[in-house]
Amino acid sequence: MNAFSFNPVAGILLIPISASALLALFPNYRLTARLNLSASFLTLASAVSLFFIDRPMPSEYLLVDDLNIVFIVLNTFVGFTTSVFSASYIAHELETGRLTPAYLRFYHAMYQLLMFGMNLALMSNNIGLMWVAIELSTLTTVLMVGIYRTHEALEAAWKYFILGSVGVALALFGTILVYMAARPIVGEGVDAMVWTVLIESVSAFDPALLNVAFVFLLLGYGTKVGLAPLHAWLPDAHAEGPTPISAVLSGLLLNVALYAVLRFKILLAANPEAIAPGPLMVTMGLTSVVFAAFMLYRRRDIKRMFAYSSIEHMGIISFAFGMGGPLANFAGLLHMVMHSLTKSAIFFTVGHISQVKGTQKIADIGGLTETHPWLGWSLVVGVVAIAGLPPLGIFMSEFLVVSSTFAREPLLAIPLVFGLLVAFGALLLRLNGLAFGEPRGSVAPTQASYAPMLAHLALVLAAGIYLPPPLVAWFQHIAGLLG
Amino acid sequence: MPSLSFDIAHLLAGGLVLLSFVLLYQDRLYALLNTFALHALVLALSVAWQAYVQEAPHLYVTAAIALVFKAIVIPVALHRIIRRLGIHREIETVVGVGPTMLAGIGLVALSMVVMLRVTAGADPLAREDLAFALSVVLLGLLVMVTRRNAVSQVIGFMSLENGLVFAATGAKGMPLVVEISVAFSILIAFIVIGVFLFRIRERFDTVDIHALDRFRGERQ
Numbered sequence: 061m062n063a064f065s066f067n068p069v070a071g072i073l074l075i076p077i078s079a080s081a082l083l084a085l086f087p088n089y090r091l092t093a094r095l096n097l098s099a100s101f102l103t104l105a106s107a108v109s110l111f112f113i114d115r116p117m118p119s120e121y122l123l124v125d126d127l128n129i130v131f132i133v134l135n136t137f138v139g140f141t142t143s144v145f146s147a148s149y150i151a152h153e154l155e156t157g158r159l160t161p162a163y164l165r166f167y168h169a170m171y172q173l174l175m176f177g178m179n180l181a182l183m184s185n186n187i188g189l190m191w192v193a194i195e196l197s198t199l200t201t202v203l204m205v206g207i208y209r210t211h212e213a214l215e216a217a218w219k220y221f222i223l224g225s226v227g228v229a230l231a232l233f234g235t236i237l238v239y240m241a242a243r244p245i246v247g248e249g250v251d252a253m254v255w256t257v258l259i260e261s262v263s264a265f266d267p268a269l270l271n272v273a274f275v276f277l278l279l280g281y282g283t284k285v286g287l288a289p290l291h292a293w294l295p296d297a298h299a300e301g302p303t304p305i306s307a308v309l310s311g312l313l314l315n316v317a318l319y320a321v322l323r324f325k326i327l328l329a330a331n332p333e334a335i336a337p338g339p340l341m342v343t344m345g346l347t348s349v350v351f352a353a354f355m356l357y358r359r360r361d362i363k364r365m366f367a368y369s370s371i372e373h374m375g376i377i378s379f380a381f382g383m384g385g386p387l388a389n390f391a392g393l394l395h396m397v398m399h400s401l402t403k404s405a406i407f408f409t410v411g412h413i414s415q416v417k418g419t420q421k422i423a424d425i426g427g428l429t430e431t432h433p434w435l436g437w438s439l440v441v442g443v444v445a446i447a448g449l450p451p452l453g454i455f456m457s458e459f460l461v462v463s464s465t466f467a468r469e470p471l472l473a474i475p476l477v478f479g480l481l482v483a484f485g486a487l488l489l490r491l492n493g494l495a496f497g498e499p500r501g502s503v504a505p506t507q508a509s510y511a512p513m514l515a516h517l518a519l520v521l522a523a524g525i526y527l528p529p530p531l532v533a534w535f536q537h538i539a540g541l542l543g
Numbered sequence: 544m545p546s547l548s549f550d551i552a553h554l555l556a557g558g559l560v561l562l563s564f565v566l567l568y569q570d571r572l573y574a575l576l577n578t579f580a581l582h583a584l585v586l587a588l589s590v591a592w593q594a595y596v597q598e599a600p601h602l603y604v605t606a607a608i609a610l611v612f613k614a615i616v617i618p619v620a621l622h623r624i625i626r627r628l629g630i631h632r633e634i635e636t637v638v639g640v641g642p643t644m645l646a647g648i649g650l651v652a653l654s655m656v657v658m659l660r661v662t663a664g665a666d667p668l669a670r671e672d673l674a675f676a677l678s679v680v681l682l683g684l685l686v687m688v689t690r691r692n693a694v695s696q697v698i699g700f701m702s703l704e705n706g707l708v709f710a711a712t713g714a715k716g717m718p719l720v721v722e723i724s725v726a727f728s729i730l731i732a733f734i735v736i737g738v739f740l741f742r743i744r745e746r747f748d749t750v751d752i753h754a755l756d757r758f759r760g761e762r763q
Contacts, residue, residue, distance in 0.1 A: 186719075188718065188719040188722070188723065189719070191723070192719075192722065192723065192726050195726055195730065196726075199729075199730065199733060202733075217737075218693070218737070221733075221734065221737065222687070222696060222700065225700055225730060225734070226684065226687070226700070226703070229680070229700075229703055229704060229707055230680075232707050232711075232723065233676075233677070233680060233707055233710060236707070236710050236711050236714050236717065237673075239714050239717050240662070240669065240673065240714050243714070243715070243716065244664070248715060248716030249716055249718055250718040250719075252716075252717075252718075253717075253718055253719070266661075266662075266664055268660070268661040268662075268663075269661050269662060271661075272657060272658075272661050
């Protein structure tokens with residue numbers, strides 16, 4: 061035992077799961093909202109302490125390395141800010157009677173269970189355990205998407221459920237194939253599913269089997285990332301569920317699924333004879349970008365619009381990781397962090413806006429900067445950021461993606477830039493109606509919590525102006541790992 | 544003896560694929576359910592046989608789950624749900640039986656070509672198991688896309704999942720098989736409860752564009 065008997069890994073996993081059990085017990089919503097908040101904060105604190113305490117050695121099931129620590133810290137950070145937002149959002153939902161206290165209890169328990177599932181997926185060293193954890197997080201989000209019990213919400217939950225289940229089923233088949241490939245080399249048993257063992261001996265695996273496995277894994281986890289032909293569940297799930305869940309879905313769960321794809325991409329890249337996983341990811345990424353960019357124009361529901369924007373950005377990130385190489389990986393990683401922060405900030409704003417206006421229809425919302433300056437200007441900053449305008453962080457990461465693509469594959473850069481410009485036009489067009497002009501809808505004052513969205517936007521702005529050298533060095537190191 | 548054990552495993556795997564085909568052309572819900580129960584039964588037998596051949600006692604647990612949960616509990620529960628909710632007994636199909644069967648044959652051929660070529664190095668039993676399992680998975684997907692009604696989509700999903708459990712048990716010595724089959728059972732239980740609680744009689748899709756617009760919040 062060293063001086064620190066505190067184990068951050070245990071903290072990151074045990075705090076959410078025990079909080080989930082506790083939250084299911086307590087009926088009082090003020091108490092549970094606070095408990096939810098403090099549990100999320102403690103999880104964040106444990107995650108941050110990973111920087112200061114020696115990392116535990118990888119075990120058969122759990123692993124903390126340079127790659128997943130970014131995801132874990134991002135995950136717990138957005139989880140914490142979302143719980144702050146959720147507390148004020150939920151209070152309003154109770155007032156208007158959209159949620160009853162019983163459902164709220166369920167909601168909080170599920171929120172922590174979701175955090176547990178995501179953290180477990182990010183830290184699992186075992187590809188079977190990773191699959192189980194991702195399935196768990198899918199299930200909890202399905203339940204939360206359907207929590208309003210309206211016809212639309214149930215339809216969204218059902219669609220998400222069926223598509224998500226098919227996705228995880230395909231991913232499991234891929235996982236089994238990876239095991240089959242590993243078994244002759246590594247031997248039977250748990251070892252053949254342990255990622256750190258696999259990566260050491262992957263160069264001897266049968267390449268054909270690995271290729272087929274990766275196709276299944278990409279299709280399976282790609283469904284959960286929301287990549288283009290498999291994205292059908294995503295807009296409904298974002299639009300019909302409670303807004304904190306939309307924020308967590310867009311900001312975190314998509315990243316978790318992408319992380320799973322990346323782990324297998326690294327595995328495939330280490331086998332010299334297997335197909336290059338990059339082009340597959342580039343194709344799906346580009347399709348997503350161009351498709352989502354056009355879909356943005358026809359949206360009439362504000363949350364649905366930003367859901368399509370998430371598809372676009374996940375496309376950009378997959379594209380960047382698919383291109384590979386130090387610069388593109390760096391850009392992809394930065395873009396992922398920036399997108400998570402910006403998109404969840406946008407959803408926080410949109411959540412309050414739709415509560416004030418009592419609607420999610422874009423046509424019924426207008427002139428926000430006049431009636432609700434804080435919300436309106438936060439939305440403006442958020443949308444400007446997500447559209448990729450300087451000086452915000454997404455501009456920088458998109459610029460890096462585009463410039464590195466132009467340097468290596470100019471032909472691929474053309475559709476990418478085209479998609480980005482189309483999306484840019486759509487977002488600014490809608491923003492104009494939402495934030496400026498004649499006020500429409502209710503002008504009642506709001507009890508919003510501005511801290512989470514302002515914190516996120518400030519981080520995005522700061523990253524756009526100045527990235528601290530240690531952060532750059534750290535991301536460059538990870539980009540090197542990604543190959 | 545090894546050849547006999549191989550033949551029995553082969554027979555059961557072939558039976559699973561055959562039953563997946565039978566699922567494809569059912570046009571009555573009850574008949575579909577009964578076929579699925581048989582599907583799960585064959586899966587249980589085949590998993591039990593694998594447990595015996597591989598001398599892996601933990602696989603008996605998976606076999607028992609398949610037998611009790613999927614071959615008995617779920618079909619009985621779905622029978623009751625169909626009666627209670629008054630769901631239409633006929634199944635609306637998207638494509639006719641003929642094209643569906645042809646597509647099914649194509650998918651089986653595809654999975655044979657892919658898996659047998661890819662796994663040339665593996666031992667013959669695992670190889671063929673994997674090829675059969677992929678056929679069952681793809682046929683399950685086909686059932687899901689060619690049916691409009693929620694209960695038959697669930698059955699399609701469950702047959703797909705049977706294929707996965709079959710693949711997992713065929714991969715000799717794979718860890719976490721029992722855990723994964725439990726996780727899947729929970730997932731399925733959720734789906735079935737969901738059908739009941741949300742009273743999903745039919746799938747939501749409709750030819751009425753107006754209704755569709757409402758679902759998407761797109762109506763101005």
